[in-house]
Amino acid sequence: MHEYVPESGTKTVQSLMAAGVRELVRPNRLAYLQRIVCNLNTFKEMRALRFQLASAPLSSTEDKVKFFKNAFNMANRLLFMEAQPLPSTSANDSVFEIFLASGKAIISSEQTRTQTPVPLRSQRPTSLSHIHHCTTTNVLLSVLIANANCDDQKPGGEYILEQLNPTDINSTLQVLRADGLIARPRVAVTDQTMQYKNQATLSHYFRHFFGHRFHVDLIEQINQIRSYLDDINDNGGELADLEDYAGTVLIATDSFYNKNEIELDIDDALIQMFTEAANQNSTKQIRYLESTDLHLERVHVVLTNPDDPDSLPTMKEITSLLDTSIPEDAIQARPLEEWLAEVFTTDADDKEMRSVTMAIQATEAYGVNLSDLQTTTNLPFDKLVPIIEKLRDGFQIIEAGVDTKRYVWHTYADAWTVVVDGKRLCPRPWIQPAGSICLSTARWMLEALLMAVVNKPGIQKKDLQFRFEFALQPVALEQLIKVLTYCECLVENFEAYEAMQFSGPFEAAPSQTVVHTLEPTVQAIQRFASIFRDVQPIHLLTSGLQSFATEDLGLNDTNSTGKKDVPLLTAPTPMEEI
Structure with a gap:
């Protein structure tokens, strides 16, 4: 301070420190100093000095003075390197190079910041x-x-x-x-x-990675409440006053969907009364309705399950989508010419097939995706997809890959697959070790x-x-x-x-x-x-909380009046969870 700030020559160290403390008390000055520190942190020279001070603390007074003077000079140069105006565009390259050398600046292309590296x-x-x-x-x-x-x-x-x-x-x-x-x-x-x-x-x-922000037992609550609604609709009875669980709120929102229809059950006596009063004076009817008490508590709304069980996919269909295994003995050293003779008859089909097989074989064990294969063969997708399906059904190629689905020639199947219980499959987390x-x-x-x-x-x-x-x-x-x-x-x-x-x-x-x-x-x-109502979750892999059973929802408890009693749960408020 005494060397670079003239007015501080007559000040003591204590007074200078007190002045620095007063600067830190002022919010605008503190923000300005913080901005200076953040700007200096962007220079690798200042980060190197900080690492040098942290790794090798200075002991002598001379080393400290030399180090901090060097740091001040470097910070002063880095902060005000752009204070000098750029040379004119008419100046030659030597002038511009001198300007760069004075500020120790270099010109480089912009490097785009990448995201978190993919594992x-x-x-x-x-x-x-x-x-x-x-x-x-x-x-x-x-x-x-x-x-x-x-x-x-x-x-x-x-x-x-x-x-x-x-x-x-x-x-x-x-x-x-x-x-x-x-x-x-x-x-x-x-x-x-x-x-x-x-x-x-x-x-x-x-x-x-496989958790979500919704209620942990949302799926179980939906299935339990739907089973209860089915029992009410089939056997009759009144709907119990269910609490606002997450599953209840989600099912109730179906009633607000504009494509759902509301079914009304009206007594014949009520319809006959409206028919008989149709010829009466309309003004009297309106005045009568104005003075009538509407008993909304006597209107019962019963939720139904809109899904048709026959329209839902079965577990067998879902398993077939998840299972891409093939028989172990399907991949054999069968000559391609022999297989082509059995599948194709025309010369055009044979030519297209050979172009596809050559493109897949050229990628060896790495495989090729559908878009790259279309670019290589110049075949439209409507012709390329059937050829791929025939090659897959003929066990000439397998479906593998990491970043996307890739087609690999059968001779390189050992690099991607394992053999379990007479089947050759590409491992996936949902495939058990038994296959x-x-x-x-x-x-x-x-x-x-x-x-x-x-x-x-x-x-x-x-x-x-x-x-x-x-x-x-x-x-x-x-x-x-x-x-x-x-x-x-x-x-x-x-x-x-x-x-x-x-x-x-x-x-x-x-x-x-x-x-x-x-x-x-x-x-x-x-x-x-x-x-997935019949598929039980793995509780060890979920949040660890016990699922709500039917007894927890109170759907099996009946009091003396014949109505269902629904006790409160000790879990957090479901409305906050959903």
Whole structure:
């Protein structure tokens, strides 16, 4: 201060410190100083000085004076490097270079800030080891989820792990543990710590990706209340005064949908009375209605279930969408010429088929997606899709991939698949080690995906992938979206927009950008609850709260008057939860 500020030469250290404290008391001056500190934090030179001071504290007075003078000079130069005006555009390059050298500035292209890096297990594979890492991740998640669902656990975990490379298993476990997706189980008894030392379990961080903001037992409440309404409609009786649970409020909102019809049951005597009074004076009728007491408490509103059970997809249909396995002996070294001779007869079909097979074989084990295949073969989609289906049904290709669905030639199937119980399948988290589909796991993930779309209607598909890609591969997310679309719980929209950003001033106009969005259908949650009403969730993978049983809702309690008594729950207010 004495060296750079002349008026401080006659001041003492204490007075200068007091002046600095007074500056900090003033809000506007404090904000200005904070802005200066934030600006200095953006320069790597100042960050290097800060790291130098933190790593090697200065001991002598001379070193401190030298260090802080150097820091002040550098901060002064960095803050006011733009105070000097730029040279004129008519000046030569040497003048401009001198200006840059005086401020120690450089010219570089702008680097776009990237988002959080995508984990390796959700990226497009670039090597065989990368493919093995992605496959091993799905196998380990499948085994850990099967261990959590002890009721449906079946043998087969050891057999499926024996097909993987121990090095890949070890490295994948380390990556999953470093990312916080798996953890060691905590044991209350100290003597049993060594027993569980080498065991792993899914962490709460992994379960967090499949949680939602809605009530944890929303699906169970909807099914219980609907069963109660069916019993009332079939056997008669009065509707009990249900509390405003989350499921009750959601079912009641169906009555406000403008496409629903209200059915009225009117007594014949009432209709006859209106018919007899139709010829009377209208003025007297209006005056009579004005003085009449309306007994709205005598009007009964009965909710009904609009879904037809025959229109809902069955569990067998949903399982077929989730199961992409093929017989183990289906992939054989069968000559392509022999298979082509059985399938195609015309020369045109044979030529198109050979172009598709050559394009798929050229990608080797990495596979090719549908859009890239269409670009390579120059075939329209209406011709390309039937060829792909014939190749898939003939077991010449398999469906695999990580970032999206890719078609891989059958000779490279070992890199993507495992053999379980006579079937060759691509591992997925909802496929158990025994080879069967775990509907509880599928419901858990489908519910999380549906609630994410309900929470943000019109959300883009890429945003959903960004949310789940840390715990679920994008190709698995596409498969779940396909299931919800088949169940008529989601609607996929494709809209083309003109790109608003040009890559350069001399570039041509950008092409249209197709935006893929997802929207929930009307009664999506109710329809989902009806479809999966017989599938029990895995409570160990949910919030850990016990589900509300029918007795908890009070639907089985009857008092002396014959009416249902609905006790209050001790859970938080459902209106706040929904």
